[in-house]
Amino acid sequence: MLFIRSQLADLIMYLLIAVMGILFAPAAMWSRGGAYWAIKVFCRTYFWVLRMLCGLKIEIRGEIPQGDVIVASKHMSFLDVLMHAYALPRVKFVMKRQLRWAPIVGLYGMRIGNAPVARGKKGGAVRQLVKDIQADSSNAGQLVIYPQGTRVLPGSTKPYKVGAGVLYTRMDKDCVPAATNTGVFWARRSPYRYPGTAVIEYLPPIEKGLKLETFMERIEDVVETRSNALMAEAGFVRTPEA
Numbered sequence: 176m177l178f179i180r181s182q183l184a185d186l187i188m189y190l191l192i193a194v195m196g197i198l199f200a201p202a203a204m205w206s207r208g209g210a211y212w213a214i215k216v217f218c219r220t221y222f223w224v225l226r227m228l229c230g231l232k233i234e235i236r237g238e239i240p241q242g243d244v245i246v247a248s249k250h251m252s253f254l255d256v257l258m259h260a261y262a263l264p265r266v267k268f269v270m271k272r273q274l275r276w277a278p279i280v281g282l283y284g285m286r287i288g289n290a291p292v293a294r295g296k297k298g299g300a301v302r303q304l305v306k307d308i309q310a311d312s313s314n315a316g317q318l319v320i321y322p323q324g325t326r327v328l329p330g331s332t333k334p335y336k337v338g339a340g341v342l343y344t345r346m347d348k349d350c351v352p353a354a355t356n357t358g359v360f361w362a363r364r365s366p367y368r369y370p371g372t373a374v375i376e377y378l379p380p381i382e383k384g385l386k387l388e389t390f391m392e393r394i395e396d397v398v399e400t401r402s403n404a405l406m407a408e409a410g411f412v413r414t415p416e417a
Contacts, residue, residue, distance in 0.1 A: 180228045181368040187224050191217060196279035203286050210286040211265070218261035230370030231360055235262045237377035243315035244380065245350040247339045247394050249402045250321035251329065251358030258357070258375045265316030269304065269338075290318065292338075304342070317351075318342075322394060326363040329356075329411050335395045340387045352378040352394055354401035359409045374405050 195217050202209030225231040239262055240246060248259065260266050268284070272291040275281045292304045322339040343350050354376045360369045378397055381390065 177229075177367060177369070181366055184224055184228045184368050187228075188221055191221055191224075192279055195220070196283065200282070203283060207287060210283055214260050214283060214287070218257050221257065222261070225368060229368040231368055232372045233258060233261075234372050234374045235377075236374055239263065239377055240317045240351045240380075242317075243348060244317055245339070245343055245346065245348050246317050246319045246353050246377075247322050247343075247350050247398065248319055248353035248375075249355045249398050250323060250326050251355055251402075252326060252361040252363065252373075254361045254373055255355045255357040255375055258355075258373070259319050259353070262375065262377075263317040263319070267316055267318055269318065269320040269342075288316070304338070319353075322398070327358065328363055329358040329406055335391060337387070337391065339394065340391045343381075343383070343385075343390050344387050347383050349383050350381045350390070350394065352381065352397045352401075354378060354398050354405055356402065356405035356409045356411070359406055359411045371409055374409075376401060376405065 195213065199209070199213035199216070203213050222233045225233070235258065241264060246259070246263070248255065250256075256268070259268075265287075267288040267290065269292055270284060270289045275285055275291050277284075290304055320339050320342060322335040323333040324336050324338070325333065327333050339350075355374060357373045357375070360371050360373050361367075378401060381393055381397075385393070
């Protein structure tokens, strides 16, 4: 039954994206505020679906960032993307450049000011990313970047890429670390949506001005330590192989 409920929840998600995305498109095109409103209505609706069908609840912890900051987050699931989109008042994401052309998702992503980045171009991609963000300086908000660059399974390790540190040093902004346990309930490529409480926790900000190496060490330490604690709280047990 869990498999059937999980697949039904996924089907409803895609239907909601299509139906609500089209219905709310005029509001999104009219103003950026309309796009934010549409995204948050979608997220709230889908969280209700997850709770009713799968017993999966959503919890936001910590002080939600309100200003013009960078949010460096653990990334374990599409669910943590939705949770950031719902919780942060003026969210925008660093996203794969190819997603600009994704139906509906690309439209709303670009409307709120998501910053596309080309994978595989390393330093050149980061320089262009900073340039694009600075060109849209009037769109102040919370820029979410995933320092590991991909979704990570619970218990697995992936190196933290320097892109987050380059953004932090070049843009001269405070950075709010964010930890999560979403992968315990909705793991990468898993067909199951397990019951429980998925958490995103916003941690105390790292003030601007640190050197790149110092920042990278600190962000990895605080995000990984707290994410591991949240996963343990959710009942995940790390094995020697993980």
